[in-house]
Amino acid sequence: NAGVTQTPKFQVLKTGQSMTLQCAQDMNHNSMYWYRQDPGMGLRLIYYSASEGTTDKGEVPNGYNVSRLNKREFSLRLESAAPSQTSVYFCASSESLVRGRHFGDGTRLSIL
């Protein structure tokens, strides 16, 4: 009964380091998403993937790249981390528009 699994749960990086956040879903959903959550800002969409093999930019894509490795997995990469990328990152998946999103428990990322 895993749903959406994110790894790692916590990470501290130094400015300029690179890192990949992993996300996997076991619900056979076509669509997957990456959000960041910051105080007072709500959730903002970074990138999404409507189906295997496709990715599109969201509201705040700068400084990030994504890979839809297969139907289950959708990773988010920070090539050169910056303090402004300190945030909580959530991966989500969905079966259809009206069924809503299923979220992972988040990755808490601090950039020093």
Place this chain on the structure above:
Amino acid sequence: GDSVTQMEGPVTLSEEAFLTINCTYTATGYPSLFWYVQYPGEGLQLLLKATKADDKGSNKGFEATYRKETTSFHLEKGSVQVSDSAVYFCALTERDDKIIFGKGTRLHILP
């Protein structure tokens, strides 16, 4: 563009009090509306949804009615519990599969 506006928090209530969290939206078409809940240290969970006007979504004692005439989707519960303390997000989606979230309302329930 589409947007969601919800009341700012934090909202602090005593246990067994009546809860209303206001949510209004602007949309060009006919969106589906959602309420999500986020407990401390966790991701968002879908609480309830409504897909067309006058639909009422309900779950765990919470209710919200899709009001097209007032473009609202207010969340209500008749008697809150300490375990309801969380952040609540109102959201909408339209046919392009983009979901728009409100900024969230933090709810504190005092025993």
